[in-house]
Amino acid sequence: MRRSIFFLLVVLFIGGYACEGQGNKFDYRPLPKAYIAGDSPAFRQEATSLMGKAFDLTTSLPPGYVKDGSVDYTSYLQAGIDKHETVVFPDFPILINAKGLQIHSNSNLVFKPGAKLLLAPNDQERYAMLSITGVENVKVYYPVLVGDRDKHQGNSGEWGMGIDIRSSQNISIIHPNISNCWGDGICIGQLKLKDVRPDVKTFPVQNIAIYNAQLDYNRRNGISVGCVNGLKIIRPVISNSYGTSPMTGIDIEPNSNRDFVDNIEIDNPITFNNAQHGISVHLSALPGQQAREVNCSIKNHIDDGSQIGFFISGYKEKYNNIAGVQPLTGNIDVSNPVWKNNKIPFRNGKSNGFSPAVKFSGVSVMKTSADGRTEKNNNYMMEMKKSLTQEKKFSVQ
Numbered sequence: 215m216r217r218s219i220f221f222l223l224v225v226l227f228i229g230g231y232a233c234e235g236q237g238n239k240f241d242y243r244p245l246p247k248a249y250i251a252g253d254s255p256a257f258r259q260e261a262t263s264l265m266g267k268a269f270d271l272t273t274s275l276p277p278g279y280v281k282d283g284s285v286d287y288t289s290y291l292q293a294g295i296d297k298h299e300t301v302v303f304p305d306f307p308i309l310i311n312a313k314g315l316q317i318h319s320n321s322n323l324v325f326k327p328g329a330k331l332l333l334a335p336n337d338q339e340r341y342a343m344l345s346i347t348g349v350e351n352v353k354v355y356y357p358v359l360v361g362d363r364d365k366h367q368g369n370s371g372e373w374g375m376g377i378d379i380r381s382s383q384n385i386s387i388i389h390p391n392i393s394n395c396w397g398d399g400i401c402i403g404q405l406k407l408k409d410v411r412p413d414v415k416t417f418p419v420q421n422i423a424i425y426n427a428q429l430d431y432n433r434r435n436g437i438s439v440g441c442v443n444g445l446k447i448i449r450p451v452i453s454n455s456y457g458t459s460p461m462t463g464i465d466i467e468p469n470s471n472r473d474f475v476d477n478i479e480i481d482n483p484i485t486f487n488n489a490q491h492g493i494s495v496h497l498s499a500l501p502g503q504q505a506r507e508v509n510c511s512i513k514n515h516i517d518d519g520s521q522i523g524f525f526i527s528g529y530k531e532k533y534n535n536i537a538g539v540q541p542l543t544g545n546i547d548v549s550n551p552v553w554k555n556n557k558i559p560f561r562n563g564k565s566n567g568f569s570p571a572v573k574f575s576g577v578s579v580m581k582t583s584a585d586g587r588t589e590k591n592n593n594y595m596m597e598m599k600k601s602l603t604q605e606k607k608f609s610v611q
Contacts, residue, residue, distance in 0.1 A: 528563020
């Protein structure tokens with residue numbers, strides 16, 4: 215009897231019927247020192263080399279400028295960015311408004327130690343502190359961005375982004391430190407159809423790289439991935455995402471069959487104390503009349519303390535009754551994850567045959583024993599394997 219009850223509870227958790235608890239009280243937790251992303255000598259050398267030939271945006275500021283982040287200098291910074299391909303930001307905090315800064319093609323932006331952009335409180339549903347839209351060949355080094363979530367003047371919307379990458383290609387974001395945004399720390403996707411016009415330049419969303427990100431206390435997600443072909447997210451540390459769903463560290467979630475998410479590589483991600491999920495792969499809106507292939511590799515994920523360590527969603531039952539809907543092809547490979555201190559380590563929904571092939575290998579679910587030792591929760595892993603092997607196109611090794 216006891217074993218039957220245990221099995222039922224696990225199936226409920228894994229099968230997706232347990233409440234995600236959005237209304238539960240959230241406790242912000244400082245990131246443990248062990249999880250803080252280290253610097254990269256190669257990238258630091260690259261940034262230092264660029265600074266030697268960059269235009270110093272300090273010279274764009276008006277006479278008598280202040281260094282305490284209390285005066286809005288958006289227009290002055292934008293003027294300098296518009297006129298130069300390689301710029302370096304001043305080594306003190308600067309206030310910008312909700313218009314944000316628009317980045318053009320073939321740009322290098324370098325933030326000196328001490329440089330920081332602060333967003334002025336506003337009531338906008340949508341903003342981007344750095345907007346990378348319809349451009350190519352951009353590198354941003356060591357950006358430090360602080361949004362306005364604590365002083366935001368409106369209650370609606372969830373699209374206030376630190377860095378917004380739309381319909382762009384060949385973009386590298388190196389060591390970003392982004393916090394307190396009304397929406398996501400970083401968002402990657404394509405322009406909506408209503409925003410695509412003959413006078414608006416666009417590129418396929420492809421060849422995007424994010425290295426050593428540190429993203430904390432953003433209101434929606436740390437990183438949202440809506441559309442991309444060719445994405446590397448290397449050694450990110452994403453913590454305390456909380457405020458409006460999905461409240462996830464990394465959320466791979468296309469909006470429709472018009473989108474595509476392929477050739478994604480996520481290496482050594484750390485997600486910590488996110489209010490809902492550490493990593494979420496939510497592809498239920500992707501199947502449609504156009505065939506879509508999804509290939510995604512997630513290696514060495516550590517989640518510590520998010521409510522759900524890893525979530526892979528189900529696929530809509532309605533697809534079974536709609537002619538011409540193409541099942542997704544490709545492979546999602548999740549290797550050597552460690553999920554610990556979660557209310558629910560892993561959750562999935564029904565694949566209904568529309569999912570790409572999904573393989574989990576080397577899974578470790580950790581629990582704390584009565585005497586304080588951390589050890590593998592072998593019972594949970596066994597039940598997870600039983601549940602997933604009953605799903606079409608899912609496997610656990």
